[in-house]
Amino acid sequence: MPIEFRRAARALISVSDKTGLVDFARGLAALDIELISTGGTHKALVEAGLEVLxxxxVTGFPELMDGRVKTLHPKVHGGLLAIRENPEHEAAMxxxxxxxxxxxxxxxYPFQATIDAGADFDQCIENIDIGGPAMIxxxxxxxxxxxxxxxxxxxAPLLxxxxxNGGAxxxxxxxxxxxxxxxxxxxYDAAISNWLAEQIGEDAPAFRAFGGKLAQTLRYGENPHQKAAFYVTPERRYxxxxxxxxxxxxxxxxxxxDTDAAFELVAEFDPERTAAVAIIKHSNPCGVAEAASIEAAYALALRCDPVSAFGGIVALNRRLDARAAAEIVQVFTEVIIAPEADEEAIAIVGAKKNLRLLLTxxxxxxxxxxxxxxxxxxxxLVQGRDNAVVDDMELRVVTKRAPTEAEWRDLTFAFRIAKHVKSNAIVYAKDGATVGIGAGQMSRVDSTRIAAMKAADAAKAAGLPRSLAVGSVVASDAFFPFPDGxxxxxxxxxxxxxxxxxxVRDAEVIAAADAVGVAMAFTGFRHFRH
Structure with a gap:
């Protein structure tokens, strides 16, 4: 029968994280709750002047095997599992x-922190808690x-x-x-099992467990009628x-x-090499650019599709400075995400009360x-992250004409972006900036047409006489099945x-490019993103 109020007379405390421990234990002691503890927790409480068993x-046994065995005992588990007011349990006690x-x-035990610190295999194993989960x-x-x-x-809530309730x-x-x-x-067990699967090279274990900790309860999901929450997982990834x-x-x-999509895309660009900005809408980029500064990269990214950028997410691969912040806030933006920001930039963004600024x-x-x-x-469905990077690929020229040096730079740039565009993905790029993007179409040729249309619209918005696609290069996330694209x-x-x-029609596709002197390279890597 459920008991509404249960008086707490005896507490067992055994913690790795001793934050707030002494004050909490003092609060329990003030309520006449007897304290029992183990190892380092016992030492900390005794040194704080508390009376602790x-x-x-309690068990009549010392800690054994370097502390591996200390709470795995009937006097501990019997005390936890015994049903009060059950005559048989009371008699056994x-x-x-x-x-x-x-x-x-x-x-x-701090298993995940041990992994994150780069500890060796044996140290990680020793930080797998056994008695703790059993008692819990x-x-x-x-x-x-x-x-x-x-x-x-x-x-605090417990105290x-x-x-x-008078100690209940x-x-x-x-x-x-x-x-x-x-x-x-x-x-906890999910983190251990997934780590061990990785250690032994088991890509598809018979059982998979995933877990996370609540970071935020959300007002709703993709739509107002859907409930949602945000959980963080043990993976440590900026x-x-x-x-x-x-x-x-x-x-x-x-x-x-959308912010995750934006930051993962901009991470393709080494901040030591170049500044990069990605503007995202509905998980697809509407503009990406690299340049000598964040301010310059933002201007080029915005030019690609200034209409879609309204209400978008802006991601940077370098520190947000005041000059860039002043430009970004000119356009209605939902989120800015960057590794860090100058105080002056923070103040500029601060003038826009609803604009979120995230520093990773x-x-x-x-x-x-x-x-x-x-x-x-x-x-x-579980798969490995798409961690193929164009810089590591062996690019193969398949046409009679090889790309020029400038074209090579733009081709690798565009292929970086195509990896983060919903399939079918087509990216037009020129001078280190996207000039037209076609995403998520059922036909690759339709994506190609949409991207070209976007390039023409962007030129018109910028007051330019011809489409930005003229003189550009094109990246496709997967092969062209026909020459039409x-x-x-x-x-x-x-x-x-x-x-x-x-x-199977590569030869036809190559011939179409050769017929007009267009260069083409193969990467050997597909970047489907469904």
Whole structure:
């Protein structure tokens, strides 16, 4: 039978993260709650002047095997799992000298932090907690009688409830804490199992687990009738999940998705080599450019599609400076994301109260491995991140004419962008900037036409006499299945093309380019992005 209020008389505390530990324990002691602890936690509490039993005094066994065995004992698990008011359980406790434990406070060995610090295999193994998850699961199962804390952030709410109820917890809180505790151990085990799969080269293990911690409850999802939340995973990758939001209203579901797409794209450009800016709308770039400065790159990126840039996301691969900030705020923008920003730039953006400014602290590595997930009905599609970088590819000229040096620069630039455009993807580029982008079409030739139309529209908006596509190069994320896409690009003014190759009609496509003296290179890598 559910018990609404349960008096906490005895607490077991065993924590790796000792933030707030002493004050929390003092709060428990002030409520006449007996304290039991282990190892370093016991030492910290005793040094703070608190009266604490060592778990070895409770179990009658010292810590064994370098601390691997200390809480795996019937007097601990019996105290956590015993159902109060159950005569059989009460008799067993009396017979074996087991006292109830009403409150468990555990945070687990820092496994993920150990990995992130670059520790060797054996160190990582030693930081897999065994006793902690076992106790957490025991206490969580018995939430009718036991409250379990797995996070420092729950210290204050628990103390507040205990004080309000004369040292008792409510069933509602115990249930909420139990749910959180089970999710915590699941996330912890997921991190371990995925790390071990990577270590042994297991790309498709029989079971996959993924977990994350709530970062933000969102107002809604893609649409107002959909509930949503943002969770951060154990992967340490610079981006939205690591960013500090300096100002602006709360990020939406769509903001987060688009901002991630923008920052991953701009990370393709080495900040030591060049400044780069990407403007994203609905997860697709509407303008990307590289230049000597962020200000110059932004101007070129904006020129590609100034209409679509309205209400977009702007991502930078270098520090946001005042000159660039002054230009960006001239156009209605939802989010600016950058590795860092000058104080003057922050003040300029601050004048736009709704504009979000995110600073990530660094750039993600485009070559890094990792997993991406996509839900399908009843399952998950899991694949490795597309970490192929054009700089590492062996580009092969397949036409009679080789690209010029300037064309090569633009071809590799355009292929970087095509990797981040929804398929079918076509990118026209010139002088280190996109001039037309066609995305997400069912036909590759339609993407080619749309990109050419965008280039003509951009020229008109800039007051130029001819399309920006004239003299440009074109990148395709996948092979051209027919010559029609190539011919459309050539008609728009393209002088060179880059594509993966691999079509059964490659010879026809190459012949179409050769017929008009257009250069073409094959990469051997496809960049589908569905």
């Amino acid at each position: 060592d778990v070895a005094d 009396l017979a074996h000298g087991i006292s109830p434990i009403d409150l468990l406070v555990v945070n687990l 699961r025991a206490a969580s199962k018995n939430f009718n009688d036991v409250a379990v804390i797995v996070s420092v952030e729950d210290y 507040a409830e205990l004080r309000a 917890t409510t069933l509602a809180l115990r249930q909420k804490l139990a749910q959180k505790a089970f999710a915590r151990t699941a996330t 981006g939205v999940a690591t960013a500090r939001q300096l100002q602006g209203k709360q990020l939406s579901y769509n903001n987060i998705g 602290g660094g750039m993600p590595d485009p070559r890094a491995s990792g997993l991406t997930l996509r839900p399908v009905a009843g399952g998950l 190539v011919l459309t690009a050539i008609e728009a003014g393209a002088t060179a093309l880059i594509q993966p190759g691999g079509s």
